[in-house]
Amino acid sequence: MHTGRCLCGGVRFRIESELAPIQICHCSQCRRAQGTPFASNIPIKAAAFRLLSGAELLSSFESSPGKRRVFCGTCGSPLYSQKDAVPDVLRIRAGLIDGPLEVRPVAHAYVASKADWWCIADGLPQFEGPAIPPPSTPG
Ligand SMILES: [Zn+2]
Numbered sequence: 001m002h003t004g005r006c007l008c009g010g011v012r013f014r015i016e017s018e019l020a021p022i023q024i025c026h027c028s029q030c031r032r033a034q035g036t037p038f039a040s041n042i043p044i045k046a047a048a049f050r051l052l053s054g055a056e057l058l059s060s061f062e063s064s065p066g067k068r069r070v071f072c073g074t075c076g077s078p079l080y081s082q083k084d085a086v087p088d089v090l091r092i093r094a095g096l097i098d099g100p101l102e103v104r105p106v107a108h109a110y111v112a113s114k115a116d117w118w119c120i121a122d123g124l125p126q127f128e129g130p131a132i133p134p135p136s137t138p139g
């Protein structure tokens with residue numbers, strides 16, 4: 001069981017499950033969506049996600065066909081992404097979740113498009129595209 005929130009606190013949620021390992025995504029869409037060199041994503045079952053407040057604040061952007069990036073309309077915090085083709089999975093942004101977390105990053109995905117100013121030096125597996133094995137689609 002974990003809780004989390006956006007920067008302004010308008011959106012609050014609970015995750016009613018164990019957490020999967022954190023997937024680091026270096027794709028260009030994640031970089032722009034976060035404003036950082038990569039996104040830190042945890043796939044969770046949509047059924048385990050409980051929105052405690054802020055439903056009216058949720059905004060989303062369809063960054064590629066069938067894929068929505070959901071964010072807080074007040075403070076702009078990225079919240080999660082969701083694909084129409086996989087509606088039962090949300091890819092929550094790990095930085096929103098209140099610590100301590102029992103999980104750590106497990107791999108780097110889409111390093112072929114990573115920011116040239118960021119050096120990966122943690123020794124974790126790196127994948128040019130999606131991490132293997134799935135779930136590893138761009139966050
Ligand atoms: Zn907010």
Ligand SMILES: [Zn+2]
Nearest residue numbers: 025027030139
């Ligand atoms: Zn990505």
